[in-house]
Amino acid sequence: MKSSRRVMxxxxxxLTFLMLFQSCRVYHKEHVTLDKAxxxxxxxKIVSKNGFKFKYKxxxxxxxxxxxxxxxxxxxxxxxxxxxxxESLRLHxxxxxxIYGTGIGLIISGVVLTVIFITTWNGPNFDFxxxxxxx
Numbered sequence: 662m663k664s665s666r667r668v669m670x671x672x673x674x675x676l677t678f679l680m681l682f683q684s685c686r687v688y689h690k691e692h693v694t695l696d697k698a699x700x701x702x703x704x705x706k707i708v709s710k711n712g713f714k715f716k717y718k719x720x721x722x723x724x725x726x727x728x729x730x731x732x733x734x735x736x737x738x739x740x741x742x743x744x745x746x747x748e749s750l751r752l753h754x755x756x757x758x759x760i761y762g763t764g765i766g767l768i769i770s771g772v773v774l775t776v777i778f779i780t781t782w783n784g785p786n787f788d789f790x791x792x793x794x795x796x
Contacts, residue, residue, distance in 0.1 A: 699720050
């Protein structure tokens, strides 16, 4: 019974850490043009004038039209982008995505482990005293 609890606890910790280190995407604050996004070839986040948000793996240009490339069900699809309906277009910031993804995971992991350590600690153990005294 005790060993199964340990195994379950290890599995729980492992799955928790996996969830904490899930990737998140951070985008630059500066807005760029469609031509700059095509040139960079990075992930982009587009906010339209009516408030919809679109995320694409890249922006490509074909016959003077801009297309957003997205992977759906394992296949790459292209979506036509109307340049006049774009309010902002921001590029993916890979460096900050790595820093935030690992940093937040490490901080939360540290807090969780500290709470577990504090709640399960029984204090110092001073069992080195002799049980019988000499006469």
